[in-house]
Amino acid sequence: MNLSQQILFFFSALGVFNGFIISLYLLFFKKPKSPALFFLGLLLLAVCLKIGKSFILYFYPQLPGIYIEIGILGSAFVGPSLFYFVRATLAQDTKMSTKSIWIYLFWTLAITTASILVPYDQQPDSWNKSIGTIISAQLVGCILLTGWQLRTAFLKIFSAKEKVSRTEKLLIAVYAGNIIVPAAFKLPVFDFFNGPCISGALFFSLVLYLNIFLFMSPRKTGNPLLGATEPARYANKKIATVQALALTEKLQKILLEEQLYKNPDLKLNDLAKRINVSGHQLSQLLNDNLGQSFAAYINEFRIKEACELIANDRGIKLEAIGYEVGFNSKSTFYTAFKKHRHTTPTLYKEQLSAAVIS
Numbered sequence: 001m002n003l004s005q006q007i008l009f010f011f012s013a014l015g016v017f018n019g020f021i022i023s024l025y026l027l028f029f030k031k032p033k034s035p036a037l038f039f040l041g042l043l044l045l046a047v048c049l050k051i052g053k054s055f056i057l058y059f060y061p062q063l064p065g066i067y068i069e070i071g072i073l074g075s076a077f078v079g080p081s082l083f084y085f086v087r088a089t090l091a092q093d094t095k096m097s098t099k100s101i102w103i104y105l106f107w108t109l110a111i112t113t114a115s116i117l118v119p120y121d122q123q124p125d126s127w128n129k130s131i132g133t134i135i136s137a138q139l140v141g142c143i144l145l146t147g148w149q150l151r152t153a154f155l156k157i158f159s160a161k162e163k164v165s166r167t168e169k170l171l172i173a174v175y176a177g178n179i180i181v182p183a184a185f186k187l188p189v190f191d192f193f194n195g196p197c198i199s200g201a202l203f204f205s206l207v208l209y210l211n212i213f214l215f216m217s218p219r220k221t222g223n224p225l226l227g228a229t230e231p232a233r234y235a236n237k238k239i240a241t242v243q244a245l246a247l248t249e250k251l252q253k254i255l256l257e258e259q260l261y262k263n264p265d266l267k268l269n270d271l272a273k274r275i276n277v278s279g280h281q282l283s284q285l286l287n288d289n290l291g292q293s294f295a296a297y298i299n300e301f302r303i304k305e306a307c308e309l310i311a312n313d314r315g316i317k318l319e320a321i322g323y324e325v326g327f328n329s330k331s332t333f334y335t336a337f338k339k340h341r342h343t344t345p346t347l348y349k350e351q352l353s354a355a356v357i358s
Helices: 003-029 035-059 066-091 098-117 124-149 151-157 166-186 188-193 196-216 241-258 268-274 279-289 294-312 318-324 330-341 345-357
Strands: none
Touching: 003 035, 035 066, 035 166, 066 098, 066 124, 066 166, 066 241, 098 124, 124 151, 124 166, 151 166, 151 241, 241 268, 241 279, 241 294, 268 279, 279 294, 294 318, 294 330, 294 345, 318 330, 318 345, 330 345
16 A cells, blocks of 8 residues: 555545544433434434445455445435434424334345345445445435425525524535535546545545534534533524424414413423423523513413304303413403403403494
8 A cells, every 4th residue: 555545544544433433422422312413423324334335445345245235224324314314403303203213224124135135245236336326316315305404594595684593504514515425426526536435435534524623613602403502692592494483383283282371370391391392492482583472472372262262152251261261360361361452351252242243
């Protein structure tokens, strides 16, 4: 191995080795656990396996084909891991979806079956062409779907009104890296690195260290993905639009389905636990994104149902309606009703009656 090959070996192997270490840390040692960090660790592990396959092909082509098969299995995990990492981060998922588990099981079973029926050592062309083409198509599809998830963040780049949040910057950086590395394998322009196999490994090392710099750069706000944040600064920033929409939908759904607003003792932290976010995040969503206090937001649901009960006119007293929809006193019911409807429950009922008569 001459000097240039030794340099190529060092830099490409360094990226793969460090990538493995970071992926194992995220998968098994990083706390608190979250689907986003799990998928990030799985993504990094999958890319390392893919790069390791190319590394073996370039430097150790005489090794058994099982190493290549493992690398191809890693390649099959890259696309889904990227998609679910971005999805889990934006939606702040607290559990892995059943669908994602089945997707990983499918690819594991498919590659394992292929390695038994058509071993790489016997039919390398089948793996390099047919199976490789299928996995490449899957990766392209996942990259397109992930790009669609990040469309709001991309639009912010060209907007003078909205700024790209740090979380969105990190997601875009990971997304861009997963475009650059496959391109280094496929595009002839990268052949100046002694061929596409090793060029992909070198670009992976470069992308890995650039992303580590972004993830670990010291800021008082900490890292939104790794969890080290400062509550005071964190509370002064809006949640990303896509994430805020997802949380708002989840919040409305659980409030309506379980009618939690009818509980007069409902607290912000209790509701935050039900939608699997922190009290700071729910407060941030309500105050900064929706422009409402917790009490005002919950009272909207209560007043809406109170209006429906008044309109149905089932002979229930107005005071009783207030208690039924979640208010703990007549005065708070009347005050909230006037604030939201700009009239009292009594006048509201009279107006409905007059409209029916006319």
